[in-house]
Amino acid sequence: MTLPPADLSRRALMGVAAAATLAPAASAAATASDAYVLRNVRLETGYDHDADGVSGTKTALFDVRIAGGRIAAVTPAGGPKPAGRAYDAGGLLMLPAFRDMHIHLDKTFYGDPWRPPRLKKNGIPGQIAIEQRLLPGMLPGVEAHADRLVNLLQSKGATFARSQCNVDPVVGIQNLVRLKRALDRRDPTFGHEIVAFPQHGLVSVHLEQTMREAMAAGATHVGGIDPTAVDGGLERSVDTVLQIALDAKAPIDMHLHEPAETGIAAIKRIAARVEQEPSLKGRVTFSHCFCLMSLDDAEAADMASLMAHAGMSVASTVPMGRKVMPIPILLAKGVPVYMGTDTVVDFWGVFGQCDVLLKAWIACQMYGWSDEFGLSQALRLATGGPVPLSPTGEQLWPRPGDPADVVLVRTSCAAETVARMPPRETVLHRGVLAAGAFPRAA
Known part of the structure; x- marks a missing residue:
């Protein structure tokens, strides 16, 4: 286990950022083999730029189909209601789980x-x-x-x-x-x-x-x-x-x-x-x-x-x-x-x-x-690598075939998530509810 070098200090700073603890997860609304759609999910699509560089993050709403514990499809929101089970994420931002x-x-x-x-x-x-x-x-x-x-x-x-x-x-x-x-x-x-x-x-x-x-x-x-x-x-x-x-x-x-x-x-x-x-x-x-x-x-x-x-x-x-x-x-x-x-x-x-x-x-x-x-790309430290956007603004995640390891948060982008550390509203592991609650049925 870790004992840091003797000259490390200011540990008290660690306590100021504890995020609000969510209630224990309800019964899982899906098993790893189940299929369903998360509708109206907010995903990052690119960076805005001005003369000084990145000036913001572009997002849009999508429907994300999950099947067999993986992302099966990502389509623009607003299409016909899908067959089978669907849940309305109400514009919550989807990020890779940590x-x-x-x-x-x-x-x-x-x-x-x-x-x-x-x-x-x-x-x-x-x-x-x-x-x-x-x-x-x-x-x-x-x-x-x-x-x-x-x-x-x-x-x-x-x-x-x-x-x-x-x-x-x-x-x-x-x-x-x-x-x-x-x-x-x-x-x-x-x-x-x-x-x-x-x-x-x-x-x-x-x-x-x-x-x-x-x-x-x-x-x-x-x-x-x-x-x-x-x-x-x-x-x-x-x-x-x-x-x-x-x-x-x-x-x-x-x-x-x-x-x-x-x-x-x-x-x-x-x-x-x-x-x-x-x-x-x-x-x-x-x-x-x-x-x-x-x-x-x-x-x-x-x-x-x-x-x-x-x-x-x-x-x-x-x-x-x-x-x-x-x-x-x-x-x-x-x-x-x-x-x-x-x-x-x-x-x-x-x-x-x-x-x-x-x-x-x-x-x-x-x-x-x-x-x-910087805030946007720093998310990779929490996720172990995956980030929604590449350094050049290419959309990297989510893609069909990716594991459905997901966090839904009430923020506008990854940068705001890192800066504000909001409660984690919904946490999925291989598409199964791990913490928080599923969005309401669509």
Whole structure:
């Protein structure tokens, strides 16, 4: 789990943007195999321009047919009433649903009475020592707590999460077994990936066999933890993670909180191994990757080029402080950047809101993306990639064949959505209601 560098501050800002929580979703009005039409949906169609660039966003009303969990057709609104079921969206804006790409669903007190947080001592090792005492007592509540967080994620428009999940010497793979059971039950309305995360170390605590058991038990990604600072040896730690991934034919998601020297060394070693093992290309994510914050722009650009060549991605919480993640440089060099909320009311941190749209909102302020164009394109941070319009204003989404993972909001465009963070009125996963309510029958 994440402890940010000591110089990060101003965390209180996180609390000011919590969006209104929606009521729990009503019974789903459709199954993944059902077909229906959402009428009078507002979609973005292009950008307006003036002499200074993008001056606004064009929209129009459409009817969107959903069938088999996917977008089946998009036609201009105002045509004949379709056969079968139809719902009137009343001009609500349709956007791609959100994806939380770094969260710890297995370790949370969310929904419990407030537990006063204590000052952190001795950095990550100190927190690990506390965690080792707490984990056995938390084990019986893993499923119920994870279920509460999924409800919260859905209410914020997220229909997918990549959850880190402890695999450690204290509870072995028991957290993972329980988390997978909880997430599998949510399958009709929520998608997921699970990272087998060696929070307490891997080679340093002889956890290799347990990690292999975790992959066999249903983890989708092989995790890692600071090879030098926590796991006690760059080469052994990195090489063990990569070998488990190769044997399991699984992607990698490595927590990297280390400072520049050792963190950059880890990235370079993994990049070199990707060159030797092409099957790993495009299958390595660095979570946090704080080492990039210490680089100047030229150094960051060089590292971003190296990472892009290896197909690496970054999952970031957009930390705030005197140092800043070079997210614009990463994006400019072609490195995918995903957002995650990380900790939500647990012994590692209490500020998480389960809202990746909030992360895009913060990024816009940090990087000066305050114009219509910048706000509009920043939506990709919340969605994990899809945006309605390309940088040149071409309509990219939705198109027939796209998954029907959808958020309906009461705003005029994506830019306003990022700036204002409205309640999520309707949230669909594969066309099935995940949160909010279906529009009224048309």
